[in-house]
Amino acid sequence: MTLExxxxxxxxxxxxxxxxxxVREHHADIAEFINELDPKTSLLVFRLLPKDVAANVFAYLSxxxxxxxxxxxxETELHEILLDLFFDDKIDFLEEMPANVVxxxxxxxxxxxxxxxxxxxxxxxxxxGSLMTIExxxxxxxxxxxxxxxxxxxIAPNRETIYTCYVTDATRYLEGILSLRDLxxxxxxxxxxKIMRKKIISVTTLDDKEYVAALIKKYDxxxxxxxxxxxxxxxxxxxxxxxxxxxxxxxxxxxxMASIGEIDVNLLEASPLLLxxxxxxxxxxxxxxxxxxxxGMAIFEETMQAVIxxxxxxxxxxxxxxxxxxxSATLMVRALALGEAKIDDWFELLKKEIVxxxxxxxxxxLAVSALGFLRGGLDLAIVTALAMAxxxxxxxxxxxxxxxxxxxxxxxxxTASGPLVTSMADIAGVIIYFSLASWYFGx
Amino acid sequence: MTLExxxxxxxxxxxxxxxxxxVREHHADIAEFINELDPKTSLLVFRLLPKDVAANVFAYLSxxxxxxxxxxxxETELHEILLDLFFDDKIDFLEEMPANVVxxxxxxxxxxxxxxxxxxxxxxxxxxGSLMTIExxxxxxxxxxxxxxxxxxxIAPNRETIYTCYVTDATRYLEGILSLRDLxxxxxxxxxxKIMRKKIISVTTLDDKEYVAALIKKYDxxxxxxxxxxxxxxxxxxxxxxxxxxxxxxxxxxxxMASIGEIDVNLLEASPLLLxxxxxxxxxxxxxxxxxxxxGMAIFEETMQAVIxxxxxxxxxxxxxxxxxxxSATLMVRALALGEAKIDDWFELLKKEIVxxxxxxxxxxLAVSALGFLRGGLDLAIVTALAMAxxxxxxxxxxxxxxxxxxxxxxxxxTASGPLVTSMADIAGVIIYFSLASWYFGx
Numbered sequence: 001m002t003l004e005x006x007x008x009x010x011x012x013x014x015x016x017x018x019x020x021x022x023v024r025e026h027h028a029d030i031a032e033f034i035n036e037l038d039p040k041t042s043l044l045v046f047r048l049l050p051k052d053v054a055a056n057v058f059a060y061l062s063x064x065x066x067x068x069x070x071x072x073x074x075e076t077e078l079h080e081i082l083l084d085l086f087f088d089d090k091i092d093f094l095e096e097m098p099a100n101v102v103x104x105x106x107x108x109x110x111x112x113x114x115x116x117x118x119x120x121x122x123x124x125x126x127x128x129g130s131l132m133t134i135e136x137x138x139x140x141x142x143x144x145x146x147x148x149x150x151x152x153x154x155i156a157p158n159r160e161t162i163y164t165c166y167v168t169d170a171t172r173y174l175e176g177i178l179s180l181r182d183l184x185x186x187x188x189x190x191x192x193x194k195i196m197r198k199k200i201i202s203v204t205t206l207d208d209k210e211y212v213a214a215l216i217k218k219y220d221x222x223x224x225x226x227x228x229x230x231x232x233x234x235x236x237x238x239x240x241x242x243x244x245x246x247x248x249x250x251x252x253x254x255x256x257m258a259s260i261g262e263i264d265v266n267l268l269e270a271s272p273l274l275l276x277x278x279x280x281x282x283x284x285x286x287x288x289x290x291x292x293x294x295x296g297m298a299i300f301e302e303t304m305q306a307v308i309x310x311x312x313x314x315x316x317x318x319x320x321x322x323x324x325x326x327x328s329a330t331l332m333v334r335a336l337a338l339g340e341a342k343i344d345d346w347f348e349l350l351k352k353e354i355v356x357x358x359x360x361x362x363x364x365x366l367a368v369s370a371l372g373f374l375r376g377g378l379d380l381a382i383v384t385a386l387a388m389a390x391x392x393x394x395x396x397x398x399x400x401x402x403x404x405x406x407x408x409x410x411x412x413x414x415t416a417s418g419p420l421v422t423s424m425a426d427i428a429g430v431i432i433y434f435s436l437a438s439w440y441f442g443x
Numbered sequence: 444m445t446l447e448x449x450x451x452x453x454x455x456x457x458x459x460x461x462x463x464x465x466v467r468e469h470h471a472d473i474a475e476f477i478n479e480l481d482p483k484t485s486l487l488v489f490r491l492l493p494k495d496v497a498a499n500v501f502a503y504l505s506x507x508x509x510x511x512x513x514x515x516x517x518e519t520e521l522h523e524i525l526l527d528l529f530f531d532d533k534i535d536f537l538e539e540m541p542a543n544v545v546x547x548x549x550x551x552x553x554x555x556x557x558x559x560x561x562x563x564x565x566x567x568x569x570x571x572g573s574l575m576t577i578e579x580x581x582x583x584x585x586x587x588x589x590x591x592x593x594x595x596x597x598i599a600p601n602r603e604t605i606y607t608c609y610v611t612d613a614t615r616y617l618e619g620i621l622s623l624r625d626l627x628x629x630x631x632x633x634x635x636x637k638i639m640r641k642k643i644i645s646v647t648t649l650d651d652k653e654y655v656a657a658l659i660k661k662y663d664x665x666x667x668x669x670x671x672x673x674x675x676x677x678x679x680x681x682x683x684x685x686x687x688x689x690x691x692x693x694x695x696x697x698x699x700m701a702s703i704g705e706i707d708v709n710l711l712e713a714s715p716l717l718l719x720x721x722x723x724x725x726x727x728x729x730x731x732x733x734x735x736x737x738x739g740m741a742i743f744e745e746t747m748q749a750v751i752x753x754x755x756x757x758x759x760x761x762x763x764x765x766x767x768x769x770x771s772a773t774l775m776v777r778a779l780a781l782g783e784a785k786i787d788d789w790f791e792l793l794k795k796e797i798v799x800x801x802x803x804x805x806x807x808x809l810a811v812s813a814l815g816f817l818r819g820g821l822d823l824a825i826v827t828a829l830a831m832a833x834x835x836x837x838x839x840x841x842x843x844x845x846x847x848x849x850x851x852x853x854x855x856x857x858t859a860s861g862p863l864v865t866s867m868a869d870i871a872g873v874i875i876y877f878s879l880a881s882w883y884f885g886x
Contacts (some may be wrong), residue, residue, distance in 0.1 A: 024642060028662050149627070156628050163606050163623070163665075180606070180623060184592070185599050199467060217690070218471050220683035222606075222665060239682055240663035246686065247660070250693040251777055254700070258773035258861060259766060267778035268788055272798040279770050280803055283835075286766055287810050293758035294814075301751060308744060311754055315736035315761060315869050323702060323729055323862040327722050330701035334694055335710035345711055355715040360723055367730050371737075392726075418701060418861040419766040426758050 001025055003036055010041060019048045027053065031060030039068045055084030063096045064269065070101060079108040086160050088133035088241065091120045128212050129205035131245065132226045132235030137165040139192055141175055146188035152180070161238050164223045167196050172232040174200060174225055202227050205234060209245050214339070216242045253337055256414040257330060259283070282419065289423045293318070293430045300434035303441060309376040310437050313368070313384050318429035320364055320388060321395030322422030328353055328399035329421045336403060336413045346404045350397075357396035361389035383440050387433040394432060395425035444468055446479055453484060462491045470496065474503030482511045498527030506539045507712065513544060522551040529603050531576035531684065534563045571655050572648035574688065575669045575678030580608040582635055584618055589631035595623070604681050607666045610639050615675040617643060617668055645670050648677060652688050657782070659685045696780055699857040700773060702726070725862065732866045736761070736873045743877035746884060752819040753880050756811070756827050761872035763807055763831060764838030765865030771796055771842035772864045779846060779856045789847040793840075800839035804832035826883050830876040837875060838868035 001021050009018040022030055022045070030049070034042045034057070046069055049057060058066065058081050070078050070093075082090055082105060094102050094117065106114050116134070123129025137159055139148050148165065156162045165183070167176040176196030186195050202225045203212050216224055216239055226235045252262055259282035263270055297304065304311060332349070335341035341349060369385035399421045403413035444464050452461040465473055465488070473492070477485045477500070489512055492500060501509065501524050513521050513536075525533055525548060537545050537560065549557050559577070566572030580602055582591050591608065599605045608626070610619040619639030629638050645668045646655050659667055659682055669678045695705055702725035706713055740747065747754055775792070778784035784792060812828035842864045846856035 026642070026644065026662055153627050156624055162627065180627075181599055184596050184605065184623075199469070201469065217683075217686050219469055220471075222682075239665070239686070240660075243660050243682070243686065243689065246689055247693075247781065250690075250697075251781070254693075254697060254773060254777050257697070257700075258769045260770050260773065266783045267774055268784055268791065272795055272802070275774075275795070275799045276802045279767070279799070280806055283763065283766055283770075283803060283807060284810060287759060287763060287807055290759040290762050291814060293762075294755040294818075297755045297758070304754065305748070305751060308748060311747065311757075312737035312740045314757065315740075315873060316730060316733040318758060319733050319736075319862075319866055319869060320726065320730060322865065323726055324722070326701045326861055327703050327726075330697060330703065331710055331718075334697050338690065338694070340709045341711055348711065352713075352715055352718070356718045356722070359715070359719045360726060363723055364726060364730055367727060371734060375737075418769055418865075419762075422765065422861075422865065423762055426762060430758060 001029075001033075003033055006033055006037075006045070010045070015048060018045070022048065023050065023053055027056040028060045030057045031062075031065075035062045035065050039072070043069055043072050051080065052084065055081055058093075059085060059089040062266075066093060066096065070097065075104060075108065078105065086133050086135050087120070087235075088131065088160070091117065091130075094121060123205060126209050127205060128203045128207045128209060128226050128237060129235075131209055131212065131237045131241055132205070133160050133238070134235050135160040136223075136225075136233075136236040137162050138168050138233065139165050139178070141167050141169075141191070141193040141196065143192050144188065145183055145186045145190045145192065145195070148178075148183055148192055149188075152183075161223050161236070164221075164236075166225055166233055166236070167192055168233050172234075174202065174227055174231055174233040176200065177225065200225065202231075203237075204229060210249055212237055213242050213245050213249065217246075253333070253414045256412065257333060257417045259286070259417040259419040282417070286419055286423050289420075290426065292427045293423075296427060296430040297434065300438055303434055303438040307376070307380075307437065307441055309380060310383070310434070312375065313372065313380075313387075314430070314433065316368065316371075317384070317387055317391055317433050318426040319422075320368075321391035321425035321429040322418075323395075324357060324360060324392045325395035325399030325421040325425040326418040328357070328396045329403055329416045329418065330399075332400055332403040333413045333416060336407060343404060343407050346401075350400060353396055353400045354393070357393045358389075360396070361392035364392055365389040379440070383437050386440075387429075387436050390432050390436070391425070391429040394428045395421075398424050398428065444472075444476075446476055449476055449480075449488070453488070458491055461488070465491065466493065466496055470499040471503045473500045474505075474508075478505045478508050482515070486512055486515050494523065495527065498524055501536075502528060502532040505709075509536060509539065513540065518547060518551065521548065529576050529578050530559075530563070530678075531574065531603070534560065534573075537564060566648060569652050570648060571646045571650045571652060571669050571680060572678075574652055574655065574680045574684055575648070576603050576681070577678050578603040579666075579668075579676075579679040580605050581611050581676065582608050582621070584610050584612075584634070584636040584639065586635050587631065588626055588629045588633045588635065588638070591621075591626055591635055592631075595626075604666050604679070607664075607679075609668055609676055609679070610635055611676050615677075617645065617670055617674055617676040619643070620668065643668065645674075646680075647672060653692055655680055656685050656688050656692065660689075696776070696857045699855065700776060700860045702729070702860040702862040725860070729862055729866050732863075733869065735870045736866075739870060739873040740877065743881055746877055746881040750819075750823075750880065750884055752823060753826070753877070755818065756815065756823075756830075757873070757876065759811065759814075760827070760830055760834055760876050761869040762865075763811075764834035764868035764872040765861075766838075767800060767803060767835045768838035768842030768864040768868040769861040771800070771839045772846055772859045772861065773842075775843055775846040776856045776859060779850060786847060786850050789844075793843060796839055796843040797836070800836045801832075803839070804835035807835055808832040822883070826880050829883075830872075830879050833875050833879070834868070834872040837871045838864075841867050841871065 034045055042065055137152055152162050163180045165178045168174055176198050177200055178196045201219055204227055223236045223238045225233055228234050261278035263278055365385040365388040368388045369381040372384035373381035402416035406415055407413045477488055485508055580595055595605050606623045608621045611617055619641050620643050621639045644662055647670055666679045666681045668676055671677050704721035706721050808828040808831040811831045812824040815827035816824035845859035849858055850856045
């Protein structure tokens with residue numbers, strides 16, 4: 001089924017066939033179709049869906065479509081959709097909605113659920129608490145495997161995952177975990193206590209979501225339990241949500257490396273105001289950093305006026321320093337983010353960086369000296385070659401060291417962005433180049 | 444248990460206790476310990492592990508440790524470890540090993556397995572085929588739910604996942620899928636044919652692994668079936684392997700955005716030669732691109748000599764253009780990679796970029812005009828402000844358009860790296876700045 005065929009059926013008002021064809025599609029695809037329709041039609045199509053499908057599709061909709069649909073829906077209709085949502089999706093939705101809609105929704109919930117919702121809404125944005133859901137399978141250690149399987153069979157339709165089950169005591173203290181695979185393999189009369197794993201990999205509600213992602217990656221988990229500070233089970237986080245976290249963290253790092261602030265929304269939906277706010281601060285800071293290169297040049301005004309051809313090589317030299325620096329900064333930032341390199345490895349990496357950047361500098365010096373020779377003879381060839389080798393070395397070392405320094409001071413290494421490293425390498429480049437030149441020509 | 448306590452037990456030669464404590468740890472943690480030990484000790488510790496644990500730990504070891512252990516092991520010992528490895532891990536391992544080790548290993552396998560291994564080794568590196576494993580649960584549609592569960596129970600220990608099961612016919616044609624959840628909920632006497640899902644999300648062996656990752660993300664899958672061109676099931680890919688693919692793809696993109704070639708190994712293990720090879724090509728290309736800024740300046744030699752103060756603002760202006768350009772390029776490259784923006788969205792994004800970069804340029808022009816005024820009075824203030832607003836606009840538009848152009852010509856948008864965009868923005872910056880200045884001062 002394509003968006004086109006949906007539009008044709010909508011035009012023909014053949015809603016029976018539209019509904020029949022829609023329900024055959026995956027929920028994620030139905031949501032994608034609805035996202036593409038205009039607000040009025042999207043509500044119409046959404047209302048065609050059977051109740052159980054509707055809630056699943058709702059969870060996949062874009063925030064904009066969700067807002068549209070809920071603003072146009074009756075209170076009771078909205079209540080029914082929410083009833084069938086998994087708890088983490090419900091919380092995500094409530095976080096997106098304006099306060100008056102949230103109020104309207106909370107009016108229709110029980111006292112106990114309202115309390116739970118408020119508790120979940122209060123977990124800070126980057127924590128495990130904000131990602132978890134409460135629809136897990138909890139079992140008791142006194143149960144037999146057969147009893148456990150019987151319980152799972154009964155509650156499975158309302159659980160986000162049944163593939164990992166949690167054994168808790170009367171006070172919700174997490175005592176063990178069992179995969180459905182363990183249960184399926186075990187003999188039916190065995191007690192859970194005998195087969196459950198007591199060595200549990202878990203996180204607490206306030207753990208950072210990057211830490212959660214790292215554990216799920218390291219141990220190849222499908223889900224991870226979330227406990228409070230007293231090790232009582234409060235929720236679980238599933239791998240599909242972690243996949244989204246990983247992408248978000250990567251996007252944040254990539255943006256930061258280009259001196260862009262954190263942007264929470266899709267680029268197409270980001271307003272010009274938001275984009276400006278996220279881009280301007282660093283651009284302005286860098287303007288002021290770059291003043292230093294101007295000051296550096298002012299010192300060498302005489303040399304410059306004496307050999308004006310020197311200036312022609314300036315962009316080339318400072319860019320090369322910046323480019324080499326960006327490369328090393330990027331390599332370090334990424335290795336630190338993935339845990340491939342630790343802060344203690346800096347010295348080993350420094351030694352390697354020196355070797356690499358000497359070779360890079362030598363090759364680039366050869367290239368630039370040819371140009372220098374053509375433009376200003378042997379003297380210029382020598383000065384530009386010396387300058388190139390030196391600025392590439394210095395630029396690379398700035399790029400290499402800055403992420404480690406930031407890390408050392410508990411700052412995010414990704415702040416050592418390409419533009420910042422480029423600007424710092426430029427200042428160094430200007431000073432090195434003109435110092436070398438005034439020394440050489442002033443002899 | 445910590446690395447320290449392992450070393451203490453090793454020193455005391457208390458191998459019984461070491462073994463007892465080790466097996467209580469997660470396989471991923473045991474592997475991490477072994478990775479940290481020197482080659483001889485690591486083999487000693489590895490040999491302490493019970494057979495079933497050893498194979499699992501082996502799959503988590505670093506390529507270096509795996510190589511160490513296999514080079515030091517007897518042929519029969521190695522054969523036993525490999526026997527217990529899942530097929531995808533076995534293939535990964537064989538791909539890492541030198542040809543003579545592979546030959547030694549293949550000598551100990553059956554004709555049929557050797558054929559299969561060779562087939563898998565031949566799948567190109569970036570394809571679904573290179574990621575898949577063959578340990579899946581396959582069922583027949585004539586089975587009842589009870590029969591299926593009985594089969595799963597029997598084969599579960601040797602299957603990578605049992606949570607999605609595949610229904611195939613006698614010719615291995617993929618007819619339907621069933622989650623273990625579906626099976627657990629269904630009544631035991633039901634035929635699989637009645638409950639299996641026939642709408643299957645699958646990939647073929649030669650599909651790109653990025654495409655596989657996109658499907659797993661979109662549909663929140665735990666595993667995905669891989670078929671040949673005739674829709675016969677040949678393997679499955681599980682979400683834990685896809686998490687690694689996502690990180691690798693992100694690393695590749697991040698490196699590319701800093702003009703670094705693809706590096707397959709951990710930064711600490713990368714040789715200086717490899718790093719040089721991956722960094723030098725773009726650095727050299729950019730040297731030649733930057734010659735153009737030098738040529739641009741040569742044209743304006745007179746203006747420059749007349750008002751030497753102009754030169755002091757050059758690094759600042761061209762860096763600002765480059766920084767703004769890097770920002771927009773990064774935003775576009777990431778949005779294209781995530782599928783947030785499509786090639787058809789370019790015009791909408793262009794309009795937004797013009798608005799944003801005008802505002803950015805205006806703010807930065809204000810900042811630079813103050814500096815210009817201090818350095819060279821009103822004239823210089825006006826020229827630098829005009830130049831800043833223009834170069835930021837042009838730099839941003841270069842950064843914004845380049846990724847779309849590359850996409851349009853089926854090239855990777857990430858090639859529009861920070862360094863490349865910076866260099867292009869610099870050339871534009873030099874020409875714009877000095878044109879404006881010679882026009883203004885030449886009046």
